[in-house]
Amino acid sequence: xxxVFNSETRVKKSSGWQLFLKxxxxxxxxxxIGQQREKSWLFFDVFLPLxxxxxxxxxYRTIGAPEEYVGFVVIGGAMTAFWLNxxxxxSSQLYWEKEQGNLALYIIAPNSMMAILLGMALGGxxxxxxxxxxxxxxxxxxxxxxxQVSSYFQLFLVFLLGMVALYGLGMMxxxxxxxxxxxxxxxxxLAQEPxxxxxxxxxxxxxxxxxxxxIASIIPLTLAMDAMRQLAFASxxxxxxxxxxxxxxxxxxxxxxxxxSAYFLLRYMERLAIREGRLTESRR
Amino acid sequence: MNLAIKTEKxxxxxxxxxxxxxxxxQLIALQDVDLQVESGELFGLLGPNGAGKTTLIKILTTLLAxxxxxxxxxxxxxxxxxxxxxxxxxxxxxxxSSGYGLLTVRENLWMFAQFYGLDSAEANRRIQxxxxxxxxxxxxNTKSSDLSTGLRQKMNIxxxxxxxxxxxxxxxPTLGLDVGAAxxxxxxxxxxxxxxxxxxxxxxxxxxxxxxxxxxxxAIINQGRVLACDTPANLKHRLQRDAIxxxxxxxxxxxxxxxxxxxxxxxxxTSQETDTGARLQFRLAEEPVLGLVVNALTxxxxxxxxxxxxxxxxEDVFVDLVGRSMAEVERSSEDGQEQPGSxxxxxxxxx
Numbered sequence: 001x002x003x004v005f006n007s008e009t010r011v012k013k014s015s016g017w018q019l020f021l022k023x024x025x026x027x028x029x030x031x032x033i034g035q036q037r038e039k040s041w042l043f044f045d046v047f048l049p050l051x052x053x054x055x056x057x058x059x060y061r062t063i064g065a066p067e068e069y070v071g072f073v074v075i076g077g078a079m080t081a082f083w084l085n086x087x088x089x090x091s092s093q094l095y096w097e098k099e100q101g102n103l104a105l106y107i108i109a110p111n112s113m114m115a116i117l118l119g120m121a122l123g124g125x126x127x128x129x130x131x132x133x134x135x136x137x138x139x140x141x142x143x144x145x146x147x148q149v150s151s152y153f154q155l156f157l158v159f160l161l162g163m164v165a166l167y168g169l170g171m172m173x174x175x176x177x178x179x180x181x182x183x184x185x186x187x188x189x190l191a192q193e194p195x196x197x198x199x200x201x202x203x204x205x206x207x208x209x210x211x212x213x214x215i216a217s218i219i220p221l222t223l224a225m226d227a228m229r230q231l232a233f234a235s236x237x238x239x240x241x242x243x244x245x246x247x248x249x250x251x252x253x254x255x256x257x258x259x260x261s262a263y264f265l266l267r268y269m270e271r272l273a274i275r276e277g278r279l280t281e282s283r284r
Numbered sequence: 285m286n287l288a289i290k291t292e293k294x295x296x297x298x299x300x301x302x303x304x305x306x307x308x309x310q311l312i313a314l315q316d317v318d319l320q321v322e323s324g325e326l327f328g329l330l331g332p333n334g335a336g337k338t339t340l341i342k343i344l345t346t347l348l349a350x351x352x353x354x355x356x357x358x359x360x361x362x363x364x365x366x367x368x369x370x371x372x373x374x375x376x377x378x379x380x381s382s383g384y385g386l387l388t389v390r391e392n393l394w395m396f397a398q399f400y401g402l403d404s405a406e407a408n409r410r411i412q413x414x415x416x417x418x419x420x421x422x423x424x425n426t427k428s429s430d431l432s433t434g435l436r437q438k439m440n441i442x443x444x445x446x447x448x449x450x451x452x453x454x455x456x457p458t459l460g461l462d463v464g465a466a467x468x469x470x471x472x473x474x475x476x477x478x479x480x481x482x483x484x485x486x487x488x489x490x491x492x493x494x495x496x497x498x499x500x501x502x503a504i505i506n507q508g509r510v511l512a513c514d515t516p517a518n519l520k521h522r523l524q525r526d527a528i529x530x531x532x533x534x535x536x537x538x539x540x541x542x543x544x545x546x547x548x549x550x551x552x553x554t555s556q557e558t559d560t561g562a563r564l565q566f567r568l569a570e571e572p573v574l575g576l577v578v579n580a581l582t583x584x585x586x587x588x589x590x591x592x593x594x595x596x597x598x599e600d601v602f603v604d605l606v607g608r609s610m611a612e613v614e615r616s617s618e619d620g621q622e623q624p625g626s627x628x629x630x631x632x633x634x635x
Binding site for chain 1: 296298342345346347348349367370371373374375377380381382383384386387391394395396398399400401402403406410427447448
């Protein structure tokens with residue numbers, strides 16, 4: 001037992017990329033493993049979104065909308081899980097971490113904060129994919145959705161790019177939110193519903209008109225969903241906003257923009273927060 | 285001399301927002317703090333809540349920039365070279381609720397160990413050993429949300445020691461712990477520092493006994509200033525020229541502390557209410573002055589219930605330096621006479 005105190009057994013520690021990767025994995029761990037322990041996610045993250053999907057499906061069927069819209073709604077319902085995850089578990093996450101006392105511990109550790117954000121993003125993305133997949137499978141089965149995937153590879157690529165861009169946006173906004181206190185909660189609340197409308201979660205975004213859809217494309221889910229619908233349904237291309245190739249290109253640019261912005265903003269905001277004394281929870 | 289911590293004229297001013305049009309107020313949390321802590325020392329910062337202890341720790345752990353002066357930890361400037369300071373330090377605060385409640389104790393500790401680059405197997409081995417040392421080896425698979433305050437704090441303590449830092453900062457580590465748990469933590473801390481002279485520990489506390497029992501040297505801090513810094517024995521020695529008596533009495537019947545302090549040879553009187561009346565502590569220039577005190581009490585129809593001679597404590601040192609007891613300072617702070625560096629220094633701060 002003395003060994004743990006002994007000076008001859010000083011602990012060896014990794015640095016550089018090894019430390020970066022260890023940090024990413026360690027920060028992803030609570031989301032990959034911990035979050036699955038509370039079985040309530042099945043109700044809150046799958047059943048409730050399915051209720052919202054059902055409401056739209058019944059409305060569309062009542063008014064005699066094209067049957068493809070049902071599939072669009074199921075895809076949109078599944079993607080809401082990612083938007084909620086980015087808003088509440090990325091953007092405003094550092095505020096909660098600050099209040100809990102974790103943020104100070106992240107900062108004083110030798111790891112990079114970018115690795116912490118990346119771990120949060122990867123963990124959140126993988127955990128949410130499980131929820132989104134459950135919604136697609138259950139929704140598809142309940143409403144007899146006819147998927148006609150033209151290219152699984154392209155579909156996977158679009159989904160992946162959409163996720164990188166979306167979680168890049170989440171990392172960037174998390175950096176911006178570093179200075180915020182309770183306002184973080186209000187901003188997330190404010191951003192939740194309007195994006196459902198602007199990004200066309202429950203209808204083809206093309207219906208909003210070119211300029212509205214173009215402005216809404218700053219939220220990566222807008223183009224990612226549009227491209228995925230084009231690839232997953234036979235009549236998807238006719239209801240699509242832009243061509244899949246162009247949407248892929250824009251998503252690629254958004255990914256680079258958001259990730260680079262996250263990197264620089266994080267460094268700037270961390271310095272600012274240290275200067276202003278905003279890195280520790282308000283009770284200390 | 286191998287210095288683990290050094291500060292020069294260190295200061296921190298907070299600006300507190302007023303109303304929309306009001307000018308921000310300035311709050312001096314730290315002022316001209318000069319400290320030198322040698323490698324291998326267990327150094328204590330003793331002061332009431334809001335004295336500036338936590339602000340000082342935040343600066344030394346790279347969480348807060350100083351407004352004036354400079355500080356070095358493990359030889360590196362905390363403001364200019366934080367990336368060199370961070371691998372060498374760790375920090376544990378009293379009452380912190382860090383980690384994630386859905387993870388077990390072992391998983392939480394493993395996660396924090398990864399942030400310092402520890403090998404997974406080595407981290408798990410150390411976690412189990414340290415949990416055994418603090419007496420919660422059987423709780424490694426308990427979810428941290430299911431732990432009591434005391435057990436959670438023991439987990440936090442393990443987190444601090446797990447990464448084997450060169451300099452460890454403990455900010456009120458026994459806050460809210462029961463007597464037994466606090467004693468365990470103190471014993472653990474002392475053992476850790478005694479095993480290796482390259483380790484340094486800076487402890488903040490407002491418990492006098494903790495500072496007296498644990499620390500090699502103590503700095504007494506109040507209103508952002510270091511008032512004295514020495515070994516506990518030397519700090520107490522400065523009062524030994526005075527005779528200190530504690531007298532428990534029946535209610536004072538209007539006899540005020542001021543009247544007792546006015547007696548010739550009485551240097552200082554502090555009073556604390558008790559169930560039966562009051563507990564008075566006298567610092568007398570010499571022992572025979574006690575007769576005058578007893579006469580004054582008797583003349584005021586105050587009954588003496590108990591009388592004892594006291595060895596000076598760090599509390600007496602604090603009273604000597606500040607003019608009030610630490611409890612009185614904290615009470616006046618709660619009553620609105622602001623103490624700088626108080627615990628809510630992050631809210632409403634503009635800068």
